[in-house]
Every structure is written in structure tokens, then in C-alpha cells.
Amino acid sequence: MRTQVRCPNPMSQEDEPPSTLWGLDPIFSAFARLYIKDLLQIRESCQVPGIFFYNSHPIYKVDVLGTVVCKRERDDFFCYGVDDGTGVINCLCWKNEKWRESGDPPVAPRASAQSEPGLNALAELKKLREAQRRYSQLEIGETLRARGPMKTSRQQREVMASTFYKVNDPVMAEQIAWMMEVPDLYRKCYDKPFQLQANSTSGPTVGRVNRAAQILKDFLKEKTVTKFRPYDVLDLLQPLVCSLSQAKPGDQGPQKDPSAQAIVAGPSAGQQLRQLLKESLQVLQDQGAVYRKVKSQDELYHVTEQDKDLLIAVKDVIREDSKREKYAEKGCHVLHVLSAVRQRYSPNISKEALELVLRTLECNSDVISTTTNHYTMFS
Template structure:
């Protein structure tokens, strides 16, 4: 029984190809590089530039030869680095027009539309489409599509193609300025997928802590809590490595772990408050936090303010401005509600059709 052949050097496993953003995009590679790309031994039709998987490209160049068949055009495109064959299929409308040139021309005119002739305009549109698809030698073509190898010749199977009108060469200059930047920033940088496995470590403990607490809110439908209710959730994020002395190298117990935990919890709660996800209705020694999205009393208070104040003549036309609502909430409900929390409440009320935004930052009732 033969062993499976090992992947060639520089060719990553196929299961990791989707992790490269370049794999899903039309790569703007020079024709010379497209012709030199090596084909994958794992999946035919996939090619590698600098160990990065490519299967569809975007090319701009001059037509240097052409052939026309019943179903497609075949253009040779030269971008200054090489020439590649581009197979451009005709669409059905294009072929119908060729089969019966007088089919849509007609001599009808629609005087009832003020001289506007829909049939004639459709004919003009199809003629314009033909002109953009049928190119002559020396004209500029942009083509997008997957790369194929047919009869040992590299070519592009066009999914989109059209003639570029560029009398001042502005499009070509812009293209030649953008392409080197893409090479420097993306194409010439080898993809190091092993770093993705460590992506979690690149996320700050503060962001992890925030997501942990938010997940706890959702899973348990938490409406209010105290810091000690969520403190233990953050314990795995604290690296409690024992300190050692220089003499016997034995671990020495210390409060550093608990201090780190308390500090992380404090910073996380501050972040959640700044984003309006939680708030404290009353600041007291008993630290009670309310989850904004679950606080029905706050939602009712905001809804009542909008309903009552939008009846006043001052707000009857445009509705209540968000800053007015915020001021009213602080006066009537809690001084500690910030704008971020109010925006979450307004969004929730609007989703439930309790209120409606009449214009930017203005809200009213139906």
C-alpha cells in the first residue's frame, strides 16, 4: 500500500486555503506572474503565487490577437509583462442579436410615450453591449475570471469582461500604480497560517473578559448582578504562575493573582459601562449593576418619555431629540444612564415598533 504523497514545499494543506483572504478575491496579478504560477498537486485548477493559493484573477491589458467563434471570443491580452489567452463567452442576448439583427430593431415608434421608443432604446442598449464585448486589436480589455490550463497553455475563463475607454491612459496609469502596492502589502508577503492558530493569544484579556461576561448575560438572562457574581468567570484569564525565590526555587504564595483578577474585573465593568451594556442606577456601597437590554423599567421609562414629550408642540413635527430624551431620563429615572445605554434602549424599542426614528437622532411614536 503506497503512502500518500507529501505536499510539495511551499504548498500549504488545502484545508487552510480559505484562511487566506487572497483566495476569495480576484487577484490583480501581472500576466507574467500568472503564467509562472505553479498548479496545485492537491486540487487541479488552484495555483500558487508565493505559496498563496489563487484561482481567479483580474487583468487589464491590450488586445494583441483575437478569434471569434459562435459561442465565445478569444482575446490575447498583453499587460507589458506577458500575453495570456482570455476565453470570453457570449451571453444569450448577444447571440440572439447576431442570429436576427432586425429582430429588435423594428420600425415601431411609441408616440404615446412622448417620442420615447422603448424598443429602440433596448436596441441601442444591446448595441452598446456588443461594442463593449467585441474588441479590436490595440483596444484595452479588462477581464476577470478563474485561471485554467488547457492543452498546456495558461488562460483565463472570463466571468466578466469589457472594453475600457482610456484615451488619456488614466485607467492604465492608475492600474500600474495600484498593482505594485498590492504586491508589497499582500501578494509578496508569504501567508503564515500558523499565526492564526495563535490568534486567541493576540486578543487582549480585557476583550476576552468582556465577551465572557456578555455570554453569561445572554445564557442566563441576567438583569442585575454584583461584581462577585461574575468574578470567578474571569479566573481562567489570570496567569497565576507561582513566584520563586532565588535560593531554593520553591513557589512563594502571593496576592498578585487576586489583585490581577480584581483589576481585570474593574476594567471590564468600566468598559461595559462606557459601551452602555451595563449601568448602575444608584451608586452606593452595594455595587449593583443593571444589564441595559434586560432592564424593563428603563425601557418603560424611555418609552413613556418619548410618548409623552412627542405630544408637545415643540416636538410634534420631528419628534424628541436623543439629547432631550437623555436629559429627561436622567431627571426622571437615573443620573447614571449614559448616551450609549440610551442608544441601546432606543434601538430595542424601535425594533419592537414601540417608537420610530423620524429623522437622524429624533424619535416619536406612531
């Protein structure tokens, strides 16, 4: 049984902070303890799938506690529907190799059993396995706590539990403590929007760089540019530098302050323009939108989505290696594909660029993802 949830549409580029700033929010590195109702309603990022936003806070790892209301079991995982009183979300809890081992531990030679009459290691091992099964196999009505990343699968939100266990809570002490702690987290953290310090000197610079990067990205997409050099797109950023230089004298007003003269006597417009272009190109490289196939004095940038040779190279790797026995079942892992593409095509391909290529190929029905990180050819 799957919980029917209508997932909201992804956020627009303007509604979410740039990905280069996500790490500044401490919630991004923590397991967010949100109500399940909010987990089902928060919007997904348009920059990186699997990242969600609550009040502009980037979230991808969550911590849920609730009552099991439905259960499915497969060979590799349990799927529990968890209800915290505000909603129900599916938690995929994977079985590890030791859990799937059936039968009792192998019988040791009698001599070893007699060597230490006070300790039966095999019996203790059996008890540990039984305890592990009890705490990882829950029934309807029991309390489950699960931690892990959240994703959208088939228009439904799911928690891919990296850690999960049954909570022994006969007097509901754990759940009461949880219900007292979560509202406090909302007041102190989640309900306060993520903002940079207003007096930060890097704030205006970061905003201008991201606007410049977006201008370049829109131009490359509109004109279907496959490769370019920095001087080809330098003029596109000229309005940003002109607007900044015109704003400076107005900001200072009619006062003749030595500090104002120092500002005016700073870097020239040409220097500012070249620095802005350099920083915005670095942002596009960090996002995987562009890359340099060969790092040389000739700064030639390739547009990732428009590079047909790169798309063909990735398809060839997946097509050839998916036939190997090692990758026949799940397909090729994204890190294996990355290593192969770096060896065969260019050592400068980043993981972000490869993931962008894989999403493009998947949208074109050239490849298909069998798991979150495995890909095989679409047959």
C-alpha cells in the same frame, strides 16, 4: 492564434499549505491582480486542479488589464490575447444569449408606438444592444479588462472571463492607475508569504492533523485498501502521539510549574490518539479521499479511488444520460452526475469524492470532459 506558453510543473504536496487552510488567506477569495508574467509562471496545486500558488498564496480568480494583441472569434466566445507589458495570456470571453441574438428587435404594433410619442422603447433597446456589442467586441490595440478563474488548457494558461469589457482610456489614465496600484499590492500582500499566526494555539494541532491525514492517505494508496474501519488504522498514528507526549516534559524544562503539571494531567495518550484519528479521517472526507457509504454505528469507510462499485455507478450514469437529447451535445454536468449517484448508489457521496472519481475515470480514458464541468463517455 494561441500564445505559446510553457506551463510549470504542479507543486508537490509538501510545498503547498493544506487545502483546509486556504480559506484563511483573504487573497483566496479575491480577484488577484498579478502581472501576466507571474500568472504564466506560478505553479498549479497538486491537490485541486485550477488552484495556483504565488508565494504560498492560493489563487484561482484573477483580474487582468492590458492591450489586445491577438483575437479569435467563435460562435460562443471571443479569445483575446492580452498583453500588460510583462507577458501575454489568452482570455476566453463568452458571448451571452442576448449578444448572439441577430437582427433588430421585433416590431411592435403601431398602436403601442403611438401611445407614448416621447419614448420609443424599441429604438432604445436597439441602442442598448449596440452598446453591448461595442463594449464586448474588441479590436487589436484596444484595452481589455477581464476577471475570472484561471485554468491550464493544453499546457497553456487561460483566463475564463466571467466579466470583461473594453476600457475607454484615450489618455492612458486607467493603465497608469493600474501600474501604480499593482506594485503596492505586491509589496503589501502578494510578496508576503501566507503563514498562520505563530502564537496560534490551533497551529500545532492543525499541522499534526494534516500529517496524520497524509500518513493514512499514503498507507491506503500503498496497500490498495478498498475499505477499512478506524481501529484498522489506529496504530499508524501512534508515533505522532508518542512524539508529542515525549516533547512536553522537555519543553517545560526542569522547572516544577503547576501549569506543567496541568498539561501532563491532560487527556491520556489513548484519548489523544482517538481524537487525532477522528480529525484526520474528517480531513480525508473533506478532500473526497474516503467516504462512508452508509452512516451507522459500524464506521466503515470506503476508499474513493479503490471503490470499483462507485466507479461503475458513475460510468453507468454518464453512459445512460449522455444518450438523452438534453446531454447529447456537452455531456452530463457534474452536479447532475452527483445527484444521480446519490440517488442510485449512496446519499453520502460528496462533490469532492465525485470529482476524484471523474479524474480517475478520465485518466483511465473511460470518460472525457467536454467542458470544465461536463463529462461524456469516451468513444
